[in-house]
Amino acid sequence: MRPAELSRERRARVVAFTPAQLESGHADAALLREVAQGKSLIFTESRVDAEQLASGLLTSGQLEHVSTYLSAMSLEARERAEDAMSGSEHRNVCLTCTSAMELGIDIGDLDRALMWGPPPGVSSLLQRWGRTGRRAGRAQETTLYTLSPADTLTALAEITLAQEGWVEPVTPPTRAYHILFQQMLNRVLQAGGLTPAPLWAALQGISAFRDITGADFTELLTHLLTTGLLADVGGTLVLGDAAERQLGRRRFQALITSFDAPDVYTVMDLTQRYEVGQLESWFVDELQRDLAAGESKPVILLTGRAWQVQRVHLATATIDVLPDRSGQAPKWQSSSPRLMHPKLAWRHRELLLAGGDPPELDPVAAAQVRALRSQHQFLRAAGLLCQVAGRRFTLHTYTGTRINKTLEVLLRPHVAKVSAGNFELSGTLHADQDARELLERLQAWSGGISDEERQLAVQDLQPLPLSKYLPYLPPRMRQAVVADHLLDIEGLEAHLLAQELRLMRDAAN
Structure with a gap:
């Protein structure tokens, strides 16, 4: 997708800070x-950073x-901030904000x-x-401040694509069962009762249900x-007793408004009882698996620090963490896991294999990118690379979140352990397993993933x-x-079909 051509007067720069600069107050x-x-806006990726x-x-x-x-602020507080800016x-005003300020709110020049x-x-x-x-x-100008080399590379990838x-x-959903549920109950509520046939007829033309x-x-x-959320009274559907109990507060406000629950979890430091930041809810899948396995508590990287996950609370969408002292590698190398598009992930790979200092980077950022390029020279081997060291393996895919997550759930029955990020999958082979079996499995999937395997993955x-x-x-x-x-799944099949599979073992293998 290509929006209207970007103005030539649109400029961006990336300013990177080292840990020492952050610690000393230089940043x-x-x-x-x-x-x-x-008048300035500073966008952050968490409420704690904004505060x-x-x-x-x-x-x-x-x-x-x-x-x-912030979205969590009262309406009065947000209006005061908007008035100060507009x-x-x-004359000299600064608001620190999250993505809430992306939503078209008019705050003037x-x-x-x-x-x-x-x-x-x-x-x-x-x-x-x-x-x-x-x-x-006036030109449209922005500066992206980055706090790690990985974030510097991501900032550059986003700027170059823009x-x-x-x-x-x-991509709007086409089988949004959760919205279908809301619409069914809402229409029954508004009509005071409906029979099934006209209810289904009224919903069929909605694109989310295609x-x-x-x-x-x-x-x-x-x-x-069966669950009592609806009841059949002489062939007419009405709200059931369970709907009255579970959704009847504030005159069924939960049905009238279809705003979904936040798709983020709040990460809380148990020692200081403060919000560290937020993680997208899909990432909880892997954290829960690691906690259930009981081998070691997973470590995540957030706000530039490593945190050891203690427990996940699904009911409150919170994650309890403690500062990590184990020294184990964090599950993510960027400050906030995101659902990353394949093209954005692949641009990271392209930048790692490019040459020269991009003009958008300040000297510290340019040095960070040069160092990353030096560390990733092995990517020059074309195709999908599988690195093996002992029983440990890493698949360097650079295909983004959804394709990598798909590959992860498909691989789970076939290896001892596997977890996915935006750029790679890492895991452990079974004790008697050879890495060539892994590549043979990937090769087979390039020809199509069976219906049975698709169902098991879901x-x-x-x-x-x-x-x-x-x-x-x-x-x-x-x-x-x-x-x-x-x-x-279709994206994974296409990627495997287009890539030659390569195996790279370390010297000990």
Whole structure:
């Protein structure tokens, strides 16, 4: 997908900070110099970062107005922040915000939009970038501050794709069972009762239900009648007693509004009882598996620090963590796992194999990219590379989240352990297993993944709180919603078919 051609007056730069610069306060001082004059937005990837940056800027006393802008804030607090930015009372204003400020809120002319860490994707980058340069003769400019080499590479990948006019395509769901549930109950509620035939007829033209069949509708209807969410009164469907108990608060507000539950988990530090940041809900799948295995507690990297996961609370969408002292490698090498598009993931690989210092990078960022390139020279071997050291293996795919997650769930029955990131899969072979068996399995899948294997992959997914309506669905439909969000079987087949498989063993193998 290509949006309108980007303006030639659109410029971006990447400024990288080392751990020493972050520790010494150099990064805070540089940020303060950047926002000291005019009106600025600083986008962050977590509420805790937004709060910490705002606190530091406020303490400096050099700005007339500093505040956060977060979705969790009250309406009154958000309106005060908007007024400070759009009004003429203050000349030097800075808001630290999360993606809530991407949503088209009018705050007038900005002097700059900065980003503390790379955004979730190219679409978010363009939304934030487009906040600036609205005055006649002014360029659209942004600066991305990165706190690790991996984030520097991601920022560069996003900028280069945006400059080429690419943005992640929007793919609306076509079998949204959770929304079908909401619409069925909502229409019954509004009509005061409906028979099944006109109810299904009214829903068939909705694009989100295009791949839902009449048999699916009947299955869901039967489930809702069995669970008491609907009741049949003389052939007319009405809300059941269970719906009254579970959804009847505030005059069935949960049915009237179809806003889904947040697709993020809040990570809480047990020692200090504060919010560390957020992780996307799909990532909980792997964390729960590691905790259930009981071998060792998984380690994640968030806000530049390593955290050991203690437990996951599905009901409250929170994760308890402690500062990690084990020294084991974190499951992710970037500050916040995201659902990354294959093209964005592949651009990371292309940049690792490119030459020269990109003009968008400051000296520290350029040095980080050069170091990453030096460490990834093995990628010059064409094809899908499988590195093996003892029983440990790494598949360097660079295909993004959904394809890698699909490959992970397919591989689980065939290896001792496997986990996926955006760029690679890593795992452990069985004691008597040769890596060539792994490549033979991948080669077989390049010719097509069987229906049985597809079904097993879907069944193997852990439940995720992607929607507040999922708990009311039959298990098969719950799994289908999670699979549609998380898996890309066709994308995996296409990638395996297009790539030559290569095996690289270390010297000891």
